[in-house]
Amino acid sequence: DTEVTQTPKHLVMGMTNKKSLKCEQHMGHRAMYWYKQKAKKPPELMFVYSYEKLSINESVPSRFSPECPNSSLLNLHLHALQPEDSALYLCASSQDPRGHTSYEQYFGPGTRLTVT
């Protein structure tokens, strides 16, 4: 099973709302990632979790709060977002993240977020 699942597929939220994006993988991967992607642009890395610990935060605003409850799950909590945060949010996972950079990442289908 090489599938990464993400829920919901679409999300519309107001600037004062609190919502969460969810990601799940059952490939035994110990690195998980959140990316933000604008239309026809490459994905922009937001966060990396390595063995359930946050290892990279690419200077993401605090209105985005990641959480890794266990090795299979990754959440992204959203609060007080801005319209410019509207984008496709992608989750990905890969094998052993400790310096083994030859491993490919497996991406989920993404959550299309619209902030009104």
Added chain:
Amino acid sequence: AQSVAQPEDQVNVAEGNPLTVKCTYSVSGNPYLFWYVQYPNRGLQFLLKYITGDNLVKGSYGFEAEFNKSQTSFHLKKPSALVSDSALYFCAVNQAGTALIFGKGTTLSVSS
């Protein structure tokens, strides 16, 4: 600093013709190079990668890529294009950690 460049925003090819999507990279050591494809409203799908060894790498859906160290290139190729190959293609490099560096992407359009 490592980087990757995709010089073409769009590549147009007729169905049945060979296709090439170009990628060049810049790293200080030995690169790990990847190609991903993204269909409309979908996540990225891994196509192939170069780690070491044979310069010609074969991947999914009949795609292959040729690693050329002297030209620092990793072009994606397919002998006979299909309309269903139409998508957005990203080249990526990874050398010094877990962060992939993506190129800007190339839109491939295959006409019937």
